[in-house]
Amino acid sequence: MAENVPCQHACPAQTNIPGYIRCIVEQRYGRSYELNRMVNILPGVLGRICSRPCEEKCRHGEADLGQPVNICHLKRAAADLKSPWHRIKENLYTPSDKKVAVIGAGPAGLAAAYELATLGHKVTVYESQERPGGMLMYGIPEFRLPRDIVTLEIDNIIRLGIDLKLGVSIGKDLPLGKLMKTYDAVIAATGCLHSFALSIPGEDLEGVYSGLDFMMRINTGEKPAIGSRVAVIGGGFTAIDCARMAIRLGASKVSVNLRKTEEYMRIDAHEKKEAKFEKIAIYGLVQPVRIMGEKGSVTGITFERTRLKYLAEPPYRVAVPIENSEFTIPIDTVIVAIGQYPVTDYIKPKLKLNGKRIWTAPDTFKTSVKGLYAAGDCITGATDVISAIARGRKAALEVDALFVKHKRKKTMVRIESSEQTDRKRSDDFIPRSQMATLGPRRRLVDITKEVELGYDAIAAEEEAKRCYLCYLKYEIDVNRCIYCFACIDVAPRDCIKMIKDIDIKKDGSYGELVETGEWNNVVAIAIDNKRCIRCGQCLEVCPVQCISVSKVELIEQDMER
Amino acid sequence: MPKNDHYVIIGNGPAGNKAADRLRDRDKEARVTIISDEAFSFYYRYKLPDFIAGRISEDALKVRPYTIYKEKNIRLRLGQRVERIDPDEKVLYLKHMKKVGYTKLILATGGSPRVPPSFIRFMEYFTFMTNYNDAVRIRPELQKAKDIIVIGGDLISLRFIKMLTGMKKNIYFILTRNCFWPIELTSRMAGKISSSLEKKGIKALVDTPIAAITRQKNKLLLETGDGQKIRADMICSFLGLKPNIDFIVGSGIDTEKGILVNEYLQTNYADIYACGECAQIYNPKLKDYWISIGSENAALQGETAALSLLGAHKVIKPVPKNLLNVGGVSVNTSWWKQF
Ligand SMILES: Cc1cc2nc3c(=O)[nH]c(=O)nc-3n(C[C@H](O)[C@H](O)[C@H](O)COP(=O)(O)OP(=O)(O)OC[C@H]3O[C@@H](n4cnc5c(N)ncnc54)[C@H](O)[C@@H]3O)c2cc1C
Ligand SMILES: Cc1cc2nc3c(=O)[nH]c(=O)nc-3n(C[C@H](O)[C@H](O)[C@H](O)COP(=O)(O)OP(=O)(O)OC[C@H]3O[C@@H](n4cnc5c(N)ncnc54)[C@H](O)[C@@H]3O)c2cc1C
Ligand code: SF4
Ligand code: SF4
Numbered sequence: 001m002a003e004n005v006p007c008q009h010a011c012p013a014q015t016n017i018p019g020y021i022r023c024i025v026e027q028r029y030g031r032s033y034e035l036n037r038m039v040n041i042l043p044g045v046l047g048r049i050c051s052r053p054c055e056e057k058c059r060h061g062e063a064d065l066g067q068p069v070n071i072c073h074l075k076r077a078a079a080d081l082k083s084p085w086h087r088i089k090e091n092l093y094t095p096s097d098k099k100v101a102v103i104g105a106g107p108a109g110l111a112a113a114y115e116l117a118t119l120g121h122k123v124t125v126y127e128s129q130e131r132p133g134g135m136l137m138y139g140i141p142e143f144r145l146p147r148d149i150v151t152l153e154i155d156n157i158i159r160l161g162i163d164l165k166l167g168v169s170i171g172k173d174l175p176l177g178k179l180m181k182t183y184d185a186v187i188a189a190t191g192c193l194h195s196f197a198l199s200i201p202g203e204d205l206e207g208v209y210s211g212l213d214f215m216m217r218i219n220t221g222e223k224p225a226i227g228s229r230v231a232v233i234g235g236g237f238t239a240i241d242c243a244r245m246a247i248r249l250g251a252s253k254v255s256v257n258l259r260k261t262e263e264y265m266r267i268d269a270h271e272k273k274e275a276k277f278e279k280i281a282i283y284g285l286v287q288p289v290r291i292m293g294e295k296g297s298v299t300g301i302t303f304e305r306t307r308l309k310y311l312a313e314p315p316y317r318v319a320v321p322i323e324n325s326e327f328t329i330p331i332d333t334v335i336v337a338i339g340q341y342p343v344t345d346y347i348k349p350k351l352k353l354n355g356k357r358i359w360t361a362p363d364t365f366k367t368s369v370k371g372l373y374a375a376g377d378c379i380t381g382a383t384d385v386i387s388a389i390a391r392g393r394k395a396a397l398e399v400d401a402l403f404v405k406h407k408r409k410k411t412m413v414r415i416e417s418s419e420q421t422d423r424k425r426s427d428d429f430i431p432r433s434q435m436a437t438l439g440p441r442r443r444l445v446d447i448t449k450e451v452e453l454g455y456d457a458i459a460a461e462e463e464a465k466r467c468y469l470c471y472l473k474y475e476i477d478v479n480r481c482i483y484c485f486a487c488i489d490v491a492p493r494d495c496i497k498m499i500k501d502i503d504i505k506k507d508g509s510y511g512e513l514v515e516t517g518e519w520n521n522v523v524a525i526a527i528d529n530k531r532c533i534r535c536g537q538c539l540e541v542c543p544v545q546c547i548s549v550s551k552v553e554l555i556e557q558d559m560e561r
Numbered sequence: 562m563p564k565n566d567h568y569v570i571i572g573n574g575p576a577g578n579k580a581a582d583r584l585r586d587r588d589k590e591a592r593v594t595i596i597s598d599e600a601f602s603f604y605y606r607y608k609l610p611d612f613i614a615g616r617i618s619e620d621a622l623k624v625r626p627y628t629i630y631k632e633k634n635i636r637l638r639l640g641q642r643v644e645r646i647d648p649d650e651k652v653l654y655l656k657h658m659k660k661v662g663y664t665k666l667i668l669a670t671g672g673s674p675r676v677p678p679s680f681i682r683f684m685e686y687f688t689f690m691t692n693y694n695d696a697v698r699i700r701p702e703l704q705k706a707k708d709i710i711v712i713g714g715d716l717i718s719l720r721f722i723k724m725l726t727g728m729k730k731n732i733y734f735i736l737t738r739n740c741f742w743p744i745e746l747t748s749r750m751a752g753k754i755s756s757s758l759e760k761k762g763i764k765a766l767v768d769t770p771i772a773a774i775t776r777q778k779n780k781l782l783l784e785t786g787d788g789q790k791i792r793a794d795m796i797c798s799f800l801g802l803k804p805n806i807d808f809i810v811g812s813g814i815d816t817e818k819g820i821l822v823n824e825y826l827q828t829n830y831a832d833i834y835a836c837g838e839c840a841q842i843y844n845p846k847l848k849d850y851w852i853s854i855g856s857e858n859a860a861l862q863g864e865t866a867a868l869s870l871l872g873a874h875k876v877i878k879p880v881p882k883n884l885l886n887v888g889g890v891s892v893n894t895s896w897w898k899q900f
Contacts, residue, residue, distance in 0.1 A: 063644050063645050063654060063658070064644065064656065064657065064658060261815075261816065261817040262817070263810055263811065263816065273678070276678040277678040277679065277681070279678070279679060284817045284818075285817055285850065305843065305848065305849065305850070307821075307843065308815045308821065308829065310829060317815070322843060324845065324848070325843075325845070325848045326848070327848050327849070439682075440679060493657075493658070494658065
């Protein structure tokens with residue numbers, strides 16, 4: 001399964017990507033949206049800002065096959081194009097008498113709360129800020145994520161009877177111990193709100209900001225002072241957003257400075273491209289040594305050059321400084337965005353940590369304190385929204401299993417026989433459609449103006465048609481095959497293999513296939529679904545119709561006990 | 562013990578050819594292969610403007626005849642693009658997943674036209690001229706064209722303009738200071754260049770933003786940010802080069818702007834070297850990384866890479882600054898760097 005549908009496997013929430021893309025071709029946008037919502041409660045949000053781990057693995061992007069499908073923007077298209085009277089589907093379970101508190105209304109907390117609410121439990125979410133959403137509201141800038149989308153999708157969650165208590169900081173306004181006593185379980189989803197410092201001289205000068213603080217101040221309506229030359233240190237989401245915000249606030253020269261190189265930036269290519277389009281320079285292989293100032297304000301920054309050094313294990317490359325390579329540039333503002341870590345001091349008694357993060361037992365989301373679970377960035381360190389959602393949901397399922405004494409949902413593989421689709425071979429050659437964006441001047445006038453303009457129905461269909469629909473599985477029935485090799489002649493790549501030996505496992509399924517180039521030794525012809533692009537050419541030419549197509553999907557089923 | 566060395570060189574420019582020659586001279590037994598995506602054999606790139614202007618023939622472009630490679634026993638695989646490198650397995654993948662194994666590899670892939678992000682949306686209207694194919698394609702077009710806009714600039718753009726003035730064309734030069742290559746121009750420098758261009762009858766527009774480009778019947782209409790409308794037959798873009806490394810990024814070979822190499826031109830893989838306009842080197846004197854410019858520098862690096870590969874551990878010396886007078890402004894034509 002994992003190898004057959006690489007995009008779905010790469011998605012932390014395991015979204016049924018070919019399923020929802022196919023719905024877009026059929027113009028069933030509402031269904032497409034709901035397919036997303038089954039595992040990801042914020043499709044309209046993720047369709048804009050997802051880090052797109054799926055696209056890196058999309059089969060369409062393999063060597064020789066062109067570019068990956070624009071999976072993320074198709075998600076947005078489903079959200080944008082669905083009817084305004086769209087019906088939301090909820091699978092609601094019988095109400096229980098269990099009460100759960102969730103700390104933090106970021107994506108992880110919201111996903112957990114939603115899952116628990118549908119499972120029938122009474123959920124209260126405590127959020128220290130005035131508005132829910134976590135980094136969706138206070139981190140990510142509005143020009144990438146309009147707040148009405150965030151609010152709408154959060155409202156759809158809260159509607160399920162979740163009690164959202166805003167402006168309550170656990171540890172400050174209400175002790176954690178009190179929650180632990182009042183609720184049957186507590187999930188901490190408090191994110192990563194502390195910023196790492198560079199720990200170099202000059203960091204306390206006026207004109208030096210921490211990236212997260214800078215974004216949070218802007219997202220709460222402040223306007224931090226910014227000079228004309230800005231150096232951002234770091235290369236993650238926060239760094240790039242700070243740079244793009246600085247340009248919008250009037251800076252004329254903005255650079256993003258990396259210790260390693262662009263290749264190691266933890267953001268998708270798409271974000272990089274937009275930043276460069278806004279004339280932000282990205283400099284690799286440098287690290288700051290000191291920040292210089294006069295009369296308490298920043299005037300310059302000294303960097304040294306670095307080189308990459310190989311490591312045998314992750315992260316595989318580290319940056320090491322090059323001796324005697326210091327150089328200084330004049331600068332007015334420095335924004336330090338080199339990562340965040342969670343605040344944990346509100347938790348008493350002290351719990352076990354994993355470095356600076358909250359430790360949880362593998363796969364169970366249980367902390368070292370009984371009844372306290374944790375999910376999202378506070379256990380993983382700063383990641384991305386889709387990972388936070390996936391973990392929030394899984395943590396909720398663990399809490400549910402605690403109450404019910406067994407898992408209520410199970411992931412299964414559903415196999416249906418399927419017709420060859422109406423996809424044409426020419427669809428494989430449609431180029432990836434870029435989403436239209438605002439021009440360079442129009443986008444910079446207002447810090448809230450959304451840069452990306454969305455797909456219309458035609459563009460969405462064109463892009464959706466590109467998807468190979470990897471959930472289809474092509475198989476050759478060995479008993480009916482007459483070894484005419486017609487399929488191999490029409491195959492677009494080495495997708496059909498001549499086999500001299502097949503390892504058949506005890507349960508009857510096929511194991512390893514042993515290939516051969518010698519026609520005399522061929523005992524079977526098999527389709528390699530890792531290489532197959534579901535073009536259907538073999539099916540068309542087979543004289544004895546021994547090739548079958550089935551649709552293989554991961555589904556969640558209830559487990560009765 | 563028979564030797565099974567196979568030295569593969571990707572790129573058929575001055576760096577690749579010099580490297581191949583040196584490898585062949587010093588190692589008579591090894592197989593030496595040059596792979597290049599260009600189908601035309603080794604030629605003088607700098608003569609392309611003369612070729613387009615119709616002043617020289619195709620034969621005069623060639624550095625040496627095809628037969629030389631047979632004599633030297635260097636295998637040429639022309640018209641074949643390397644799509645991917647697997648440095649751990651020591652194989653290259655050509656189109657349709659065709660594999661080529663190597664024991665040692667030299668990357669000499671040069672550069673291709675740089676398009677700064679702010680110009681990307683106009684790219685479909687731009688004509689580029691960096692290789693033989695481009696030249697053949699635009700030669701007839703250019704002969705017919707009357708009005709030509711040059712988006713600049715870089716050193717090649719100035720060569721190109723010189724050719725155009727000889728052809729009696731109507732020329733507009735849009736000079737964007739912070740997109741000039743390899744250095745950013747100050748307004749004084751830009752002023753000097755533009756007045757020297759004006760003297761030659763070229764209309765120079767300094768730092769004039771492009772608002773829109775549209776196609777109108779058989780002309781292109783360029784509208785500037787300050788409301789000027791310029792009709793042209795061609796818009797040629799010359800904004801420097803960026804190393805051809807797209808197919809290398811992510812393979813495990815370290816890259817930044819170019820392929821990162823040490824002073825022996827060795828990459829982070831002991832058996833892979835890079836040279837010419839695709840290689841990025843740290844220079845302790847400049848306290849910066851730099852990438853060389855020009856065919857002479859490329860050839861010198863090709864030689865150094867070959868010798869290093871053969872075990873001579875030859876160090877590439879930082880080339881001296883070569884200052885070219887461009888309309889009264891001195892521009893370094895030996896290397897470029899990012900800051
Ligand atoms: C500027 C920026 C841009 C980003 N861009 C992207 C992007 O484009 N794509 C992407 O996928 N990811 C992006 N991320 C990362 C992403 O936002 C986070 O990974 C994600 O929000 C983590 O979700 P979470 O629920 O774990 O934590 P958070 O979103 O941080 O939410 C935690 C919530 O808990 C609350 N809280 C904390 N402590 C307490 C307490 N004691 N009591 C009550 N409430 C508390 C906080 O106020 C907050 O609302 C970005 C992050 C930043 C900062
Ligand atoms: C019009 C023009 C005028 C010039 N004038 C001068 C001048 O007067 N003086 C001067 O010194 N320099 C001049 N130059 C620059 C000079 O041509 C270059 O500096 C020189 O060619 C660089 O050599 P190289 O070997 O590094 O790369 P290149 O000559 O660019 O060769 C690289 C080769 O590798 C091929 N390649 C790239 N990727 C792949 C791949 N994946 N698979 C297979 N093959 C690949 C390319 O197609 C190319 O053929 C000029 C250039 C141009 C375009
Ligand atoms: S082609 Fe479609 S189904 Fe296949 S990996 Fe890409 S997005 Fe997923
Ligand atoms: S459908 Fe058949 S011919 Fe097409 S890629 Fe798959 S196995 Fe090959």
